[in-house]
Amino acid sequence: MLSGAGMSADSGVPTFRDELTGLWARFDAHQLATAEAFHADPDLVWGWYEWRRARVRRAQPNPGHRATATIEALIPDTVVITQNVDDLHERAGSRAPIHLHGSLFAPRCVAEDGHPAVFPDSEDDEAADPGTGSRLSPPSCVRCGALVRPGVVWFGEVLPEAALTAAVEAAAACDVLLAVGTSGVVYPAAEIPRIAARSGAAVIQINPQPTSLDQICTVNLRGSAAQVLPTLVE
Numbered sequence: 327m328l329s330g331a332g333m334s335a336d337s338g339v340p341t342f343r344d345e346l347t348g349l350w351a352r353f354d355a356h357q358l359a360t361a362e363a364f365h366a367d368p369d370l371v372w373g374w375y376e377w378r379r380a381r382v383r384r385a386q387p388n389p390g391h392r393a394t395a396t397i398e399a400l401i402p403d404t405v406v407i408t409q410n411v412d413d414l415h416e417r418a419g420s421r422a423p424i425h426l427h428g429s430l431f432a433p434r435c436v437a438e439d440g441h442p443a444v445f446p447d448s449e450d451d452e453a454a455d456p457g458t459g460s461r462l463s464p465p466s467c468v469r470c471g472a473l474v475r476p477g478v479v480w481f482g483e484v485l486p487e488a489a490l491t492a493a494v495e496a497a498a499a500c501d502v503l504l505a506v507g508t509s510g511v512v513y514p515a516a517e518i519p520r521i522a523a524r525s526g527a528a529v530i531q532i533n534p535q536p537t538s539l540d541q542i543c544t545v546n547l548r549g550s551a552a553q554v555l556p557t558l559v560e
């Protein structure tokens with residue numbers, strides 16, 4: 327399975343590109359989701375990610391996340407690949423989802439090697455919601471003194487190599503790939519269902535809207551992840 331932001335939409339976590347409710351309808355990706363943006367205004371970027379982190383903490387897995395965990399239990403060699411930076415698959419019981427775009431909960435250091443950040447508040451799960459548009463100074467890494475940055479993959483950055491390799495291998499080897507709640511426009515993640523299709527797998531898409539993946543899919547199930555996924559395991 328490849329999941330995207332639509333998987334968590336029914337948990338109240340906004341997608342990126344939905345016309346009215348997506349994050350990019352309200353916020354400028356260039357000012358928030360690039361390394362250059364963080365360098366130019368770390369307080370703006372850190373504050374925005376802390377607001378999103380607080381929202382995710384309050385969110386609960388939905389029936390789509392739970393059905394995914396059930397599929398894993400029923401078919402043990404299922405591989406869950408997600409573009410999402412939330413932890414809702416894990417909280418629903420998924421074993422070890424592959425996070426292609428990192429995690430809101432694994433901040434790292436801006437130092438060259440990008441080591442996991444060590445800073446006083448990193449375990450503070452009760453931190454208050456700073457609110458939309460709040461500026462917040464990022465902490466410094468106690469190990470090296472450099473700034474701590476969100477542990478996500480921004481535009482222009484390479485994806486974690488091990489995660490991408492595992493995802494490509496799983497896509498090339500699978501018989502069926504479920505593409506759930508993704509617009510399929512952000513690469514290289516968008517290659518995953520295309521690799522599966524080229525390798526002869528059936529690609530089943532679950533999405534309430536048409537997407538750029540429609541043409542390569544064997545079946546397009548129009549509906550939300552929370553509605554459609556549970557029907558597959560009933």
Ligand code: BJW
Nearest residue numbers: 330331332341342343409481482507508509512513550551
């Ligand atoms: C529901 C629903 C419900 C709603 N149920 N469904 C090849 C061609 C063109 C460009 C490129 C290319 N290769 C690389 C690029 C550049 C770029 C890119 O792809 N740009 C395109 C946008 C044009 N890619 C990169 O920069 C990547 N890095 C890279 O390629 O490195 C190599 C390199 C480096 C340097 C030089 C040269 C090469 C990195 C991409 C990182 C993406 N990061 C983000 C932000 C992460 C952090 C954060 O969360 O802030 O990741 S962007 C954002 O988009 C986020 C998502 O994971 C990603 C994908 O979005 P997703 O999940 O598909 O969400 P939406 O909103 O787009 O779609 C939601 C869908 O759900 C919709 O279809 C709805 O209908 C549906 N839906 N409700 C089910 N209830």
